[in-house]
Amino acid sequence: MxxxxxxxxxxxxxxxxxxxxxxxxxxxxxxxxxxxxxxxQLKTLDVDWGGYRVTRFEHSLQSATRAHRDGADEEMVVAALLHDIGDILSPYNHSEAAAALLKPYVSERVHWVIKHHGLFQGYYYNHFMGGDRNARDMHKDHPFYEDCVYFCANYDQNAFDPDYDSEPLAFFEPMVRRVLATPKFGHLELGNDEPAAAE
Structure with missing residues (x-):
């Protein structure tokens, strides 16, 4: 040896x-x-911490299944699967944790959507909790604003249904392996909020 x-x-x-x-x-x-x-790490979300009718793991499968069935590209499907992966270790900025994981492997658009989805999800509940449901509008002029609105409306806020027929993780694993196979934007820290040009 x-x-x-x-x-x-x-x-x-x-x-x-x-x-x-x-x-x-x-x-x-x-x-x-x-x-x-x-x-x-994704499987660690398969715990019931109360309130929600599905675990975060099932929510993740459901979100990815909805994206896949909607015809989203593979990067977006994988991003939907992993969008809440930071919930246990980084509950107060889980969107940024997931976006950081995905950043080297996905387009600027997909990265931006995942990074901001937590803020955009607030549209559905902030007003019930003393917040501003329209806080997302600070990004109204951003080119990916509507993409994030669409992600939340069609793949996230509606993915808590215990009767939904989600695909199993095995269905998505080959996609995850393809998307996370090679960093598209280099493996060094970029030091800013924008991806470097693809090599």
């Missing part, structure tokens, strides 16, 4: 080209299981 290799440094500033080549190799090997980890 080969001995585990480690970098020579304890501070990044002392790294060598060989060290970074080693880390790149190790990262690529680890990331080969990325989709498995994403799907495992």
């Amino acid at each position: 080969a001995e585990q290799q480690y970098v020579s440094w304890t501070r990044m500033e002392d790294g060598t080209a060989e060290d970074w080549a080693l880390l790149d190799e190790k990262e690529r090997a680890f990331n080969a299981d990325h989709v498995d980890r994403v799907l495992a």
